[in-house]
Amino acid sequence: MKITMIGTGYVGLVSGACFADFGHDIVCVDKDIAKIAAIEAGRMPIYEPGLDQLVGTNAAAGRLSFTTDLAAGVKGADAIFIAVGTPSRRGDGHADLSYVYAAAREIVEALDGPAVIVTKSTVPVGTGDEVERIARELRPDLDIQVVSNPEFLREGAAIGDFKRPDRVVVGTTGSERAIAIMSQIYRPLNLNQAPLMFTGRRTAELIKYAANAFLATKITFINEMADLCEAVGAEVQDVSRGIGLDNRIGSKFLHAGPGYGGSCFPKDTLALVKTGQDFDAPVRIVETVVQVNDLRKRAMGRKIVKALGGDARGKTVALLGLTFKPNTDDMRDAPSLAIVQALEDAGAKVVAYDPEGMEIAAPMMSNVTMVNSAYEAAAGADALVLVTEWDAFRALDLKRLATSMNAPTLVDLRNIYPVAETQAAGFTLSRVGSLA
Structure with missing residues (x-):
């Protein structure tokens, strides 16, 4: 499947490289020109054991590519993952969702057909509802499904965690198309008998916070x-x-x-x-x-x-x-x-x-x-x-x-x-x- 990953930070880069290693066609998008150039040259923006080799192998195989052009990156994608930062907001401690919503707007405006938008970033309950509202407002003509798919990666062991997870949580509003696409994306994990857990979207968002807490x-x-x-x-x-x-x-x-x-x-x-x-x-x-x-x-x-x-x-x-x-x-x-x-x-x-x-x-x-x-x-x-x-x-x-x-x-x-x-x-x- 063709998957677009928005953000090449810890979650985005590890997830993109692992999805590519499963055989999917992955495009990673980031606005930071210098970061993209460094990754393409084999210099990782983070230290994670084995990540440089995983990125290099899949890039050489043509399954993993990088770009700063979001519109080109999302063209023809089956699913677009949002994996941007959600730092604590200065002053009140709430998660800063400005990067998530900005990415959602850019994605929706660039879409040329039906799509599944997946929030991979850690986001508070109700964030998917707002992403869906943005999609409906900007492109009421398109069938856009919004899914929550929180990550459970430990720094220092992220590649193993992604490939051999305890569980994969997918939160949807019941769309059969979204469920089918997410099932196909994670199908390679069936060999490891990883439990693919479908829940409501708000439930999935809360699972991540509850687990870490x-x-x-x-x-x-x-x-x-x-x-x-x-x-x-x-x-x-x-x-x-x-x-x-x-x-x-x-x-x-x-x-x-x-x-x-x-x-x-x-x-x-x-x-x-x-x-x-x-x-x-x-x-x-x-x-x-x-x-x-x-x-x-x-x-x-x-x-x-x-x-x-x-x-x-x-x-x-x-x-x-x-x-x-x-x-x-x-x-x-x-x-x-x-x-x-x-x-x-x-x-x-x-x-x-x-x-x-x-x-x-x-x-x-x-x-x-x-x-x-x-x-x-x-x-x-x-x-x-x-x-x-x-x-x-x-x-x-x-x-x-x-x-x-x-x-x-x-x-x-x-x-x-x-x-x-x-x-x-x-x-x-x-x-x-x-x-x-």
Whole structure:
């Protein structure tokens, strides 16, 4: 089938490349001329393992192309996916839908026949209704169906998530033509027995927010349990395992740490809170999750200062990892941003190393010294802080790190290293939700 993808950001580029790998004919459209030129030259705008190879292979095969001409891109398409950004709107926290509606208007005006418009972007309940209103207003002569098809991609594992999904959610108003087209688009997944779930359009829009809010709640819950563990003398990793083995709860997203960040959880939980307020159906649990998570990031800075003896002024703190999670260069709402600010406010000098995120992080952390390795970061430092659990940080030479530091203090915010191993290397260790 011919599919047009509007937007070559995280969702649009990954989805377009994966659809092309299924054998569909994909055109990706973006207004950013420089971005399109870079992609065509093999330079990806984001870091996602395997994406450059996937794009290159399908472009070479003629199944994947790129353009800045939206009108040409949508011509003859069976389905047009909107995959543009929906950031939190300044001032009130609502999702900014201006890019979605602008794309919808351009698509409708450029159509030369019947089409299915699919919102792939994460959008609040009722967005599809407005896209449909725009379509009816601008082109009442055409049969235009509007579908919601939210994405459930984890950064760092997006290609696998797309090709082997837990579920594919498609929200429609009952149009048989739209259902047939969406079924055909996702037909290649039948070999993997991926459940294709058809719902109402508003239901599909809410499923995405509900899923992210629930996962964010699990993260925030175990982080609060970690604080309680430290207060009462318990071990959060054992608590996590003890409750996670219950099939009703599950072990995923029960790893204590410095709080969630990234492109989805912060803005989606906030947007869900605003939706609840707008419809006079407040989601108090999610409101609390948002507040607790914001406070936690700053609290991690205080935890580091405490590990330094309560005084960070004039001391050097080395951070390992800056991105909100490994296998991405995404710095959006990363805990490291709040941690750095807290440390600088306490008078510390900060040095940092991240395998992929330093170029994007540098303008956000103008006073942080970026270095080329974990060992260079640790040299002469008074504390070493493991912020992001990159694989490259899981088997470091602890003795080499300790002997190079001014004071061998390790603050492990991801609980990667066992207590005995770090102490044997000469470190004073501070962990999350632990007796250490």
